[in-house]
Amino acid sequence: MVAVTGPDRGGWPAWFFTAWAVHRAGGRPLRIRPARPHHHCHFDALIVGGGADVDPALYEKPDGPATSEIQAAERRWSQRLIGYAFYPLLWLLRRLFQSHGGRLDTERDRLEKALIHRALDERRPILGICRGMQLVNVVRGGTLHRDLGGFYTETPQTRSLLPVKRVDLEPGSRLAAVLDGETVQVNALHNHAVAELGQHLRVCGREPTGVIQAIEACDRWCIGVQWHPEYLPQKHVQQRLFRALVRAAGPETGAREPTDQAPAG
16 A cells, blocks of 8 residues: 555646556555645555745745744834724735745655654654655755756756656666666656765755755665656656555565556545
């Protein structure tokens, strides 16, 4: 049983292609999202899917003084009265004019963090895809680049579902062994990237600009890739990721013969 995370709204293409890849690898996909978290369901492996950006509050230190420091500085009643009148007005203006189609999904962040901790505690294999790789890094204490402009000063940043970007794999890494090669062509849909590595993680793939494209755990089966292998079902090398995940989930699951049938429903 492979738990596959995703958002409440949208995400159907990613779910379909990921579920298909899991089926082909011999596993049984279980869709998990904030509205249907399946808290008590057993799973043998976890796929943390792509989607909305990870909330920066999870990995960035807050800027500015603490609330207690502000209150200590605002001793005069006139300053406090202005503050009491101004901040509710500012909140109302933001509510009226902010875009409600934001890129953050805090409920999903909370759910997936709990699932990652559970999988780590139970030593279940984990595959993080794009956002999933970033969140795995954050859960283990790492940080993210929110602006990749500095990496693409000479070469434009590529965004494509097609495998048009080269990733160099670290020799001797688990990922290089899974993909059976030193380089791999991948697609690119990401906005953020791993900056500082979390605990017990190492880089196992970079693109020529230096952007980290893959990480893996040093202490267990946990791989994160910045690209979307589920959207490359025609590439056998990408299917190896899902087969390796299912094999790592246990001898019974891994022993099943993979098929090429699409998931039902």
